[in-house]
Amino acid sequence: MAKVTLKIKRFDPQREPASWWSEHALEAEPTERVLDLLNRVKWEQDGTLSFRRSCGHGICGSDSMRIDGANRLACKTLVSELGSTITIEPLLGMRVQRDLIVDLEPFFAAYRTVKPYFISDAPPPPDGRERLQTPAQRLRFDDTTKCILCACCTASCPSFWASSEYIGPASIVQAHRFIFDSRDEGAGERLQVAGETMGVWRCHTAFNCTLACPRGINITQAIGEVKRALATGRVE
Amino acid sequence: MSPLRTVITGSVRYRGREGQLAFILHRLSGLGTLLFLALHILDTSTVYFFPALYKEALALYRHPLFMLGEIFLVAAVIYHGTNGLRIALFDLFPRLWRAEREKPSVYTTLAVTVVLWLPAAFIMGRSLIGHTFLGWE
Numbered sequence: 001m002a003k004v005t006l007k008i009k010r011f012d013p014q015r016e017p018a019s020w021w022s023e024h025a026l027e028a029e030p031t032e033r034v035l036d037l038l039n040r041v042k043w044e045q046d047g048t049l050s051f052r053r054s055c056g057h058g059i060c061g062s063d064s065m066r067i068d069g070a071n072r073l074a075c076k077t078l079v080s081e082l083g084s085t086i087t088i089e090p091l092l093g094m095r096v097q098r099d100l101i102v103d104l105e106p107f108f109a110a111y112r113t114v115k116p117y118f119i120s121d122a123p124p125p126p127d128g129r130e131r132l133q134t135p136a137q138r139l140r141f142d143d144t145t146k147c148i149l150c151a152c153c154t155a156s157c158p159s160f161w162a163s164s165e166y167i168g169p170a171s172i173v174q175a176h177r178f179i180f181d182s183r184d185e186g187a188g189e190r191l192q193v194a195g196e197t198m199g200v201w202r203c204h205t206a207f208n209c210t211l212a213c214p215r216g217i218n219i220t221q222a223i224g225e226v227k228r229a230l231a232t233g234r235v236e
Numbered sequence: 237m238s239p240l241r242t243v244i245t246g247s248v249r250y251r252g253r254e255g256q257l258a259f260i261l262h263r264l265s266g267l268g269t270l271l272f273l274a275l276h277i278l279d280t281s282t283v284y285f286f287p288a289l290y291k292e293a294l295a296l297y298r299h300p301l302f303m304l305g306e307i308f309l310v311a312a313v314i315y316h317g318t319n320g321l322r323i324a325l326f327d328l329f330p331r332l333w334r335a336e337r338e339k340p341s342v343y344t345t346l347a348v349t350v351v352l353w354l355p356a357a358f359i360m361g362r363s364l365i366g367h368t369f370l371g372w373e
């Protein structure tokens with residue numbers, strides 16, 4: 001057991017217009033996760049503390065937040081990785097609704113612009129089963145299938161901070177997942193969206209997204225591959 | 237928060253690593269160079285419009301602060317170019333954009349910048365000292 005202090009950035013427009021900090025002293029095991037601490041604060045100290053969480057196991061992507069200055073999932077961050085004072089803030093560049101909850105609607109609107117669904121006019125195979133591809137073809141986009149849409153990457157991107165119109169790394173990861181899928185025929189439409197002013201060229205390779213991704217996706221590489229497909233006109 | 241405030245908050249407080257540093261330096265060196273070039277085009281244009289003013293502009297370039305600024309300008313130009321080459325190379329082979337490459341590549345960029353800058357800084361520093369303290373013409 002170690003003593004830790006949780007410093008949480010709070011905001012509740014119904015209580016007061018400006019944000020403030022709340023501090024909570026806790027005893028914590030090094031194997032506990034930040035999400036456990038937040039739950040304990042909410043259950044035992046201050047029931048008004050608001051944050052999103054659902055699965056608690058790094059699958060749903062609900063509890064993305066800035067922990068000690070960098071975006072992470074609270075449910076995948078151990079107390080042992082952090083110091084004795086843990087600072088928790090909402091994601092940057094998104095409108096804070098309350099405490100650690102930000103408005104993700106614009107994020108999902110950007111996500112929808114890249115048409116994140118299978119597009120193909122080809123008739124399904126005669127046996128009515130799945131459309132086959134080789135293991136190598138499947139591997140081509142394997143990395144970008146791991147995205148859980150937590151927004152850690154997009155909210156860590158300096159280009160996104162400068163302009164929330166930028167579709168952001170998460171949307172490009174989703175576009176990549178379909179553009180490089182041998183079964184999909186929508187690459188042209190998606191590349192058009194990615195090639196617009198608020199598309200991939202806004203990426204200035206600050207690399208924060210790759211480091212923030214809780215799934216370890218090589219996001220900057222994926223964005224680079226989409227850029228290259230646009231520049232060469234070839235999807236390979 | 238306004239975008240500008242978000243950018244400043246993020247740049248100062250977001251815990252990015254070498255990539256974020258390289259990006260911020262790239263922006264600052266780019267903007268600094270642009271500002272200098274704009275000034276330089278303006279003052280050089282006086283040679284045509286107001287020749288008398290041009291002489292004063294030249295004298296300004298001999299001011300120690302300006303000469304010092306020019307030494308940093310060279311650093312900015314070299315860094316901007318070197319880092320630009322790093323990005324171009326990585327974008328050509330996107331597989332290079334990996335976490336394990338980020339730190340070495342940024343440090344190499346900084347090292348190359350310093351190595352290329354030192355001779356220029358030496359020559360310019362010498363003339364700065366000469367003009368300011370030793371009465372060189």
Ligand code: FES
Nearest residue numbers: 056058060061075
């Ligand atoms: S609560 Fe689902 S990812 Fe953390």
